[in-house]
Amino acid sequence: MNEQWRTFRGDKWTQAYGSRIPVGIQVRVLRFYPRRRVMVEYNGEPILTMLWCLRK
Numbered sequence: 001m002n003e004q005w006r007t008f009r010g011d012k013w014t015q016a017y018g019s020r021i022p023v024g025i026q027v028r029v030l031r032f033y034p035r036r037r038v039m040v041e042y043n044g045e046p047i048l049t050m051l052w053c054l055r056k
Contacts, residue, residue, distance in 0.1 A: 003028065003029075004028070004029040005026050005027070005028055005029070006026070006027060006029055006054040006055060006056055007024065007026055007027075007055045007056075008021045008022070008023060008024070008025050008026075008027050008040070008042075008053060008054060008055075009023060009024070009053060009054065009055045010023045010053050011050075011052065011053055014049070019049075020042065020045075020047060021040070021042050021047060021049070025042065027040040027041060027042050027047075027054070028040060028041045029054075030046055032051075033048075036050055036051040036052065037049070037050060037051070038050070038051050038054060040054070
């Protein structure tokens with residue numbers, strides 16, 4: 001499988017709730033899920049986020 005890296009851009013909800021991923025950081029995509037959810041890896045920790053929070 002081709003490894004994908006994307007930039008986390010967040011949205012107003014992730015910023016309001018205090019996301020563990022800072023805006024502008026490169027994260028590695030681990031898996032895509034239905035309903036636009038994505039599992040990403042940040043600092044070795046898998047985190048579930050929404051697809052619209054990522055930029056190619």
